[in-house]
Amino acid sequence: MAHKHDPNEKIVFIGDSRVRKKDHSNVVPPDYTAFPGKSEAFIPNFLLKEWMVGVVVLVGFLTLVIAEPAPLGYPADPLNSAFIPMPDWYFLFLYQLLKYPYASGDYIVLGILGLSGLPFISLLLAPFLDTGKERRFYRRPIASSLMLVSLVAVAYLTWVSWNHYEHELEINGQIPEHIEREIKAREAIEKGLPRPVPGREKxxxxxxxxxxxxxxxxxxxxxxxxxxxxxxxxxxxxxxxxxxxxxxxxxxxxxxxxxxxxxxxxxxxxxxxxxxxxxxxxxxxxxxxxx
Amino acid sequence: MFKNMYNWIDERLDITPMWRDIADHEVPEHVNPAHHFSAFVYCFGGLTFFITVIQILSGMFLTMYYVPDIINAYYSVDYLQHQVAFGAIVRGMHHWGASLVIVMMFLHTLRVFFTGSYKAPREMNWVVGMLIFFVMLGLGFTGYLLPWDNKAYYATKVGLEIAGSVPFLGDYIKELMNGGTIVGAQTLTRFFAIHVFFLPGVLLALLAGHFFMIRKQGISGPL
Structure with missing residues (x-):
């Protein structure tokens, strides 16, 4: 595109020495002969293929967005003592872990530093703990099994925490506020009344x-x-x-x-x-x- | 005309090598889902970035309507959800995208872990990636408070109590994040600033490092 100079030109006079002579010989793509097979350029060949995967994800994502509106409960009320606290789902495992007696109260140091902090620090420093040359997971039994055990633990704790929340809702005869709000809004609209805005009802x-x-x-x-x-x-x-x-x-x-x-x-x-x-x-x- | 404009800029700034480097670098066969279907696991990183871009764009639009104070925050979200054209879609994208980005990042982390791609010489890139993970969790935590409904309020209260139980530093961390002794007006503005300015700034810097390193070192070879 921008090759204006004759490549055989021996001398190029450039007025300002800070502007380098254009030399595009070094932008030849790096050699991937180390990875045998059908390599291809990133743009546009590979990026288009990755975009196809992206489109599949995007369609699924937008379907979810349209089908399931983002939840909104009632305005925060610090005096509401009946509300059951519920962190976002990806924090549930931590929330649940720190409820167990051996990870809270007198043992909170163990819970925070030992059971939560240590795994996260190890994950952060994984390359310096697992220093062997072997990359295949089945040849790295310690690292792989630690990761698998952690995954099972996280999944289990999340499940327990969610179950506990559902149980609490049930014994307290509550439904999540965003659902209650939606039901009330629908009822009002069916009656021909304006949609109620919680806390601002006339x-x-x-x-x-x-x-x-x-x-x-x-x-x-x-x-x-x-x-x-x-x-x-x-x-x-x-x-x-x-x-x-x-x-x-x-x-x-x-x-x-x-x-x-x-x-x-x-x-x-x-x-x-x-x-x-x-x-x-x-x-x-x-x-x-x-x- | 565009070619002339491009040439005019290129003559002065020599921009061709920058984008040629990104465009022309070769992608090996073992990560290409067109050649091996199972290679879709190598797409998780790119998809995480894709969802991150969605989060940044939808978040930019949300700030046009969102008001970070305890009287109006909830009602601005309610207005956004029910009165603004496509507000429910934009908020929905930001809400569900926040979960999806965690899922994608988690899968990407597992792929890198189980293919051993974090090993020498890519240790630094793994560490930066983990820092991105923590920043994302921080974005999730601070963003959760912003609608200022009961769920947001009590989740933050519980989260800050956990932060407060960290040995030695707990009380300081809790007070710093609370902006005082209670979850209130200061907490909301503080979380808003952290969610919208501090963490995204850190995130972009870390992402730049992440991409620079992957470009410099290339993708790890086949197993």
Whole structure:
């Protein structure tokens, strides 16, 4: 392309000595006769083949992206004590390892330096630990078996950690927040309501605020301690507009027996059936549309 | 016209040898999946780089909408996810790409390990590769906090508690990363800066070293 000079030219005068005479004789591709077989140039021959592999990966990747939207839960709430912490999946093995009694508490030094730090340092310095000339893995039994054991351990710990998380969700009657949020958004859209943005929902006005069911019974039952003096929500959720979400029967059930995750206590011992019925009737009237 | 422009630049800067070196270097048969299907294992490194490029590009677009403060972070992500055209796709690519890049890098590391390619004279390239691995994990950890939902918040809290349990230095590491004593406003801006400026800078420098070395030393021979 840029060969403008006659290659037989003996002398080339260049005004500025800092500009080197162009010599493209040294850009001949390096000789790969050491690797017998069909070598080919990187660009474009090989890169196009690698690109084909890349395209297969890209199609799979974009399919995943379209099929499965990136998750988003509810806004971070430092006071939320019911949330089950969950690191990203590739940290789970470490998370699980540091839960075991021999790797935590009094043995945390062993857990951090010995069981986590040492393998990572060895991996970093592998070429200086495994210095033999042999490259085939089955001729390097120590290095290969250490790696295989680590792989099995990492896979096992990840699996245990994930199982534990699923189990915790189950016994607490929770579903992951991003799924709950998605379900609620879908329900709202199906009802023709705008998509709710968690934490920014418009709070519905209170219906029949002077009803004794609220002013007397609910005050006596300490509902407002968790749900807010105006039922606008505090530690517990808002009860404004609850009538759109739960029916009267469901409200009776929730007040009587509480919620399985333990956040809402059962009131069957503190309130009579009539009182619960009175509250549930009043709450079921709390609809956003009513006004 | 382009040829004239190219020649004009080449006469002054002598750029031809730079790209000819990259374009013309030969790729041996044993790593070419067109000749041996099993050679696809040699593609993992290139694919890691490919996904890294996707991460950089999608991340650049995400910063156009993302706001790193504790009041607005969550709502900027919510807006990005639901209101911005193709926002869900770009965020989805960044979210899933973050996992995929770890998977690809893991497979690439295993390939290099089991083919013994880290042995002399390529020890330094392995060490740089492992540093890239750690930087990627750091990117994963800092990026996880940014949506500022409960999952992000509590994962970071747990992660920093683990960092805090490192003997001797733990408390200092934890406070440095927290930007104080709690996971809060300072932590979010700090993680954002680390995720968007510090670690990508380190990553690009390490990648340059990684590629320079592989180009200089060539790929390891067949087993």
């Amino acid at each position: 709070i519905a006005a209170m219906v029949a605020a002077d009803d004794p069911a609220f002013t007397e019974t609910m005050t006596k039952a300490q509902c407002i301690a968790c749900h807010g003096a105006e039922l606008e929500g505090a530690n517990g959720p808002t009860l404004r507009g609850i009538g759109d979400v739960l029916s009267k029967e469901e409200l009776v059930e929730t007040i009587t027996n509480g919620k399985a995750n333990g956040n809402m206590p059962a009131f069957k011992d503190n309130l009579s059936t009539e009182e619960i019925d009175k509250i549930a009737t009043w709450l079921s009237k709390q609809k956003a549309e009513a006004k």
